[in-house]
Amino acid sequence: MTVSGREDTLTSGAQHSGALRTAQVPGDHPAPLDAISAQLSTEPLELVLLFVSPNADFQALARQTEGRFGGADVLACTTAGEIGRDGYEEDQIIAVAFPSALFAxxxxxxxxxxxxxEQQVIDTAIQHRTALTRRASExxxxxxxxxxxxxxxREEHLTTMLAAGLGPMSLFGGSSGDGTAFRQTWLSRNGVVMRNSALVALVRSRCPVHVFSLDHLMPTDTRMVVTAADPExxxxxxxxxxxxAAEYARLLGKDPNQLDPFIFAAHPVVVRLGDTHHVRAIRQVNDAGELVFxxxxxxxxxLTLAKHEDIAEHLERELSAMARPNGAAPQILG
Incomplete structure (x- = not known):
């Protein structure tokens, strides 16, 4: 999933060490689902998430997922890079599985x-959440x-609607990607491949869960106002x-012709919503000299220019703060 300057994540498994099951294979593996199945536990599974390199044959992989993991639903998406065993990786297929003994x-x-x-999206979320609560109220x-x-x-538009239907149920996730090509992304649910769509998984767990969001950016005193935009x-x-683009470059003391993804990453902008600041990552400068977000x-x-805190130190500090009193390390789905 694509993340720009932020990490939206879940920790779980305090009472059941290793609650989530994981597997990882190269994107060009000749039989990726066979290899993933061999790595996952043989216990009954409730849900399997697949994060798939855009270089893999997503449609062929997706078609083979229906019924592959018993009665588990299988949700998959293409990525802009994967978070694997060695950290940030490329050309991998990552599987995260939820055992039936611990999750519904x-x-x-x-x-x-x-x-x-809007009302249909809200009503559908309410109906699914109510059905899950009835099934697994314990x-x-x-x-x-x-x-x-x-x-x-349409991500923000959709999440606003979903939040209204989900009530107190915390929502997190991310956008499907295709590396940095921005041409074609895919999702699938139980073998059905789709685009211009979203997949929602509602989960209840025996394990303590905490949804959190981290970024290592600190706002500066340099602010700017968007005076003309095309929100759509x-x-x-x-x-x-x-x-x-020219005004953004001027505020940085840069030549507009120098603007590129590395400059955008080094000089991000944030917007204040309530008591927190949220990243508004810049994608590119178009031919008209406009900024595409x-x-x-x-x-x-x-918008406020932000500066970076040391990312490794920040992550170590924030994850340490979430450590369990008994020393057990939580698992993270990011």
Whole structure:
């Protein structure tokens, strides 16, 4: 899944060490599902998530997943890189499985993201959450996990609707990717391949669960106002009533021709929502000198330049703060 400057993650397994089952194979493996099945436990599984390199044959892989793991639902998406055994990796297929003894789940697809009906999305979420609660009321920890088409440009719109239907159930997840090509992303549920869609997994667990979000960015005193934008395309045309890319470069003390993904990563912008700041990652400069963003943007939005804290030190500190009193290491789905 694609993450820009933030890590939206889940910790679990305090009472049951190693609650989640994982497997990893190269994206060009000749029989990836055979290899994944061999690595996973033989116990009954409730849900299997597959994060698939865009270089793998996603459609062939997806077609083979139906019924492959017993009665478990199988949700899959293409990625912009994987988080594997060796950290950030490329050209891998990562599987995360939820054993039936510890989890109860309910999954469904949300299709045609460009024509969503708000009340229908809300009602569907309520219905699925109610059904799962009735089935597994004895499992007191819960969360919702989302895979959504990263080229749909509808992620924020959808999550706002889902949050209204899910109530107190915490929601996290990410967008499907295709490396840095931004041409074609895929999702699948139980062998059905889809685009312009999202997959929702509602989960109840015997294990303590904590949904959290981390970033190592700190806002500075340099602010800018979006004075012209095309929110549907996530394009900012003007900042401070000046051409967007030129004004962003001026604030950095850079030549506009120097702007590239490395500059955007080194000089991110954030927006304040409530008491916290959220990253608004810049994807590229288009031919018109406008800034194209990865996430929602709108006219009147105040953006703040941010600086980096040491990412390794920040991550070590934040993960240490989540350590269990008995010393058991939580598992993280990120």
């Amino acid at each position: 789940t309910r999954t469904y697809a949300v299709e045609a993201l460009d024509t969503l009906e 499992l007191t920890w819960e969360f919702a996990f989302l895979m959504v088409d990263g080229l749909s440009l 395309r996530r394009v900012v045309q003007e900042i401070n009533a000046e051409p967007a 990865f996430s929602a943007i709108n006219e009147g939005m105040v």
